[in-house]
Amino acid sequence: MEIIRSSRRSVAIQVRPDGSLVVRAPYALPETEIRAAVERHRGWIERTRRHLALQQTAPTLTQQELRQLIAQAKAALPPLVSGWAGRLGVRCTAIGVRSPRTRWGSCSSRGSLSFNCLLMLCPPEVLEYVVVHELCHRKHMDHSPAFWAEVERALPQYRAQRDWLKQHGPAILRRLPEKSGG
Template sequence: MNVKIIRSNRKTLAIQINPDLSVIVRAPMYAPQSDIERILREKEGWIQKHIEKIREQEEKKKETQGESVESEYLTNEEIKKLADKALQHIPKRVSYYAKQIGVTYGRITIRNQKTRWGSCSSKGNLNFNCLLMLTSPEVIDYVVVHELCHRKEMNHSGAFWAEVEKVLPDYKEQVKWLKENGAQIIGRMK
């Protein structure tokens, strides 16, 4: 298993499995190596399950698409167009939903990322993936609401998901869609 450890000023440890099947462990700066290795051993079944799921999705994609245009890499020009489009669209949705949720936010940044659809910093700055523009308006709204709800709950607890559900009662449909199709879209990044 190819594991990369990234240490930062975070408080908790997170395990991330990438579309290329590499594993990233994000750990607090001073977490002992032995703790990281123990958690990796404990989570080995979970990691393997997710790696297997990604492999299955890749197989399914090859079977259903063959070499279709959908799986071609995006050019830098296409990525720039998606980012420009996202800059026009996403801030409006953030403004709309922030009022509804009753939260404030800082800077909005559009990026081209290979691992995330969006993120929210502790200061309230929001990042969104330009590839969201290849999804439906419902998926974009879900990611916007997801990140804004982190302004109330900086975690993925039951309370956090309850906040998301208040705004988007059918959010699980978008989560399911991203799980089934997200890797394929992100896979179009070089």
């Protein structure tokens, strides 16, 4: 554990990518109190370490694995999309499956939806959230409060899914091979 002292007023703990700790602390704070602060955050530190380890060990997908994920997504999405389109009262004109590096789904103004095949590596409720999210863009082509209200009506727990994607999504997107058609 490296301790960096400065004129700051509070203790800040950081986990480096290699799992080691950096603790920033005020000049006058005794080391016993710094160690006590680290102990209080032990749970968070261990979770962060596990998360970092997972990110680093998830291997790049092979082209064959990528093709399998696309095939899985092409089978899984149509029934899910048509079910939710019916419940939401919107129409979807086409469903595409791709492997873009930066997004999980998109919706064109003509009602053509596109999904990232890496959703197959996410929990099913996350896949469902992305489907509902894109279908709600058939009503609101923006991320306005009215849009989010629509999502919440359909999936009252959607924030947990959105947070999951924010937290774990980047590591999953990093598994895409260099040459994958967007």
